[in-house]
Amino acid sequence: MxxxxxxxxxxxxxxxxxxxxxxxxxxxxxxxxxxxxxxxxxxxxxxxxxxxxxxxxxxxxxxxxxxxxxxxxxxxxxxxxxxxxxxxxxxxxxxALRPGTxxxxxxxxxxPSLVLRMLEELDVTDGHRVLEIGTGTGYNAALLCERLGSEYVTSVDIDPELIELAAERLAANGYTPTLAAVDGAGGYPPGAPYDRIIATCSVPAIPPAWLEQTSPGAVILADVHGKIGGTLARLIIDGEGIATGRFLPLGTAFMWLRHALDFSPPPMREPEGEPMHSVTTVDPTLLHTSSLFGFVAQWHLLGGASAEGHLPEVAWSMLTDNGASSVHLQASDGSRASVHATAVNGEFPVTQYGPSRLWDRVEDAHEFWHQTGQPPYSRFGITATATEQYVWYDHPDSEHRWRLPTPTLPRTTGYEASVAR
Ligand SMILES: C[S@@+](CC[C@H](N)C(=O)[O-])C[C@H]1O[C@@H](n2cnc3c(N)ncnc32)[C@H](O)[C@@H]1O
Structure with missing residues (x-):
């Protein structure tokens, strides 16, 4: 051995x-x-x-x-x-299931094929300074070091053990990038400005720190996900620090960027008011059988372009009980919707509670999806400023825009202490 x-x-x-x-x-x-x-x-x-x-x-x-x-x-x-x-x-x-883990x-x-697709999309040239969010094993950082030279590569991970192991293994193979155990939502200010930021974990919106730590013309490549599905977005920073760009036609699913090792679901409010019963002709299972429809529906579920009626988070689940499936939506404002997945005469029974009619938003998404001919990911894009971010259809000023949750993410401090090299 x-x-x-x-x-x-x-x-x-x-x-x-x-x-x-x-x-x-x-x-x-x-x-x-x-x-x-x-x-x-x-x-x-x-x-x-x-x-x-x-x-x-x-x-x-x-x-x-x-x-x-x-x-x-x-x-x-x-x-x-x-x-x-x-x-x-x-x-x-x-x-409900505790104790137990x-x-x-x-x-x-x-x-690896996705790693390389992303590196190609990053479009680096010699002399570019790259920040990677999500060091993990260090393999992607090794590829970046081999391409650009270690001095141009910074990689961060929230897990100090991973940073320590990656530092050891990278050094043993001749690579010495700057590595730090920090929450990548805060970027890594000591190395800024960056020409490229690549995230190998998913985000619900672009963290403002990434916009602040990039220079004009820089590229941010990240998997932007709602609760149902997402894909990589490739954004370019303009002279005013605004990032704009399209989704790539890949349908990726990275693990979430997390702020702590706490996976308990956020507390949801109890449903409010009387239930409203109706029927729908939209098959609720489409939310997960069609990744493109799920992608479109999740933005509609958050609301439109205005701050009014915007929901920062809508959770989605599908349950099967005694062979009967149903789809459940719940929002942080106490709104709920449940839809049976078995049709009666072509119609699926719906129950909705609360101030936001969640299933009505899915129906709007369905109509939009049909009217626009079931568009691919690449017809959608994102515009991100430090205070407002939108997903848009076809172009940034489109009438079809959906506000993304405003990131309220922690800024990391204490960089010197956490740097592995
Ligand atoms: C898919 S793995 C990354 C794979 C890695 N690029 C590689 O080559 O092995 C995602 C990584 O994101 C890290 N991560 C999750 N939340 C993070 C955060 N807030 N800041 C930095 N890294 C984070 C995880 O610890 C995990 O190692």
Whole structure:
């Protein structure tokens, strides 16, 4: 066995090199790799040093590279196009089920084809200063260091253990980016301004600190998600610090940017007032069977362009009880809607409570979706200022605009203490 768990013997090295070449071929054909520069970087940069173990299933045991029985499986997984779960923590169950804990995946090494698609979209050139939010294993940071040089790369993660491990593994492979254990919602001011910010965790809106820490012409690439689904948005900063750009047609789903290790759902108010019963011809399961419709509906659920009637958060769930499914929506203002997924004569029974008629908003979304011919992600975009952010359809001044929740995110302090290098 080699001296370090992830050291490869000569035949393993040959295998890894062959797999990297094959993957580069596949990614090029699929359009994930587009430029010779990234293709070369990808083939030169090992992934295995950053993933000495992973969780095939978050509820199950870790697969270790040092397990001789599973060494081949480990190496094959690391050099395949797979997302690999790398950190699991036990968190308290929802209150009704306590005591007890449930495993939650809090870090992973992203699908390599998506990593490369994102790096290509980032469109870096020599001399660009890049901030990555979500260091995780450090593999993406390694690719950035290999492409730009370590002095141009800063990467932050909220989990100090991940930063410590990534720093060790990156250094062992010759990379010394600036790494810090901070909440990436605050960016990382000591390294600003950045030419590029890339987030490998999802955000409900663009954190204002990212706008402040970028220079005109800079690119922010982040997965902007409502409660139902989202995808990567690529925004460009103008001379006034306003970021504008479109969603990319990928339909990605990163883990959420979190501020603490608290996964308990936010407290919701009890439903208010008398229930209102009606029927709908819109199949409620469309919210999850059509990712494009779910994407459109989630913005409608937040409200329109004005602050009036805007809901900062609408949660969505689908329940099945005795074989009968129903869709439930609930908002922070106490509004609720439940819709049975079994139609009676082509109509689905609806019950709504509270000041905001949540299901009516989904019906509006459905009408919009049909009238606009079921548009793809790329017809939508975002405009983000420090105080207001909108998703828009077709162009920033469109009559179809939906206000995003205003980020009220913590600013991080104490940078010096948290820097790993
Ligand atoms: C999908 S993983 C990142 C993968 C990583 N880029 C790689 O190459 O392995 C998402 C990461 O975001 C981190 N994260 C979550 N919330 C964060 C926050 N507020 N600030 C910084 N990182 C955060 C998680 O700890 C996790 O490691």
């Amino acid at each position: 080699p001296s370090y768990p992830t050291d490869l013997n000569p035949s393993e090295q040959r295998l890894a090199q062959t797999r990297l070449r094959e993957l580069a071929e596949t990614f090029t054909e699929a359009g994930a790799l587009r430029t010779p520069a990234w293709r070369e970087v990808f083939q030169r940069t090992w992934r295995h040093p950053y993933i000495p173990s992973y969780y095939p299933d978050p509820a199950g045991p870790c697969l270790l590279s040092i397990d001789p029985q599973r060494r081949g499986e480990w190496l094959a997984a690391v050099y395949s196009d797979q997302t690999l779960g790398t950190k699991v923590v036990q968190v308290p169950m929802p209150r 449930a495993p939650i995946l809090t870090s992973s090494s992203t699908l």
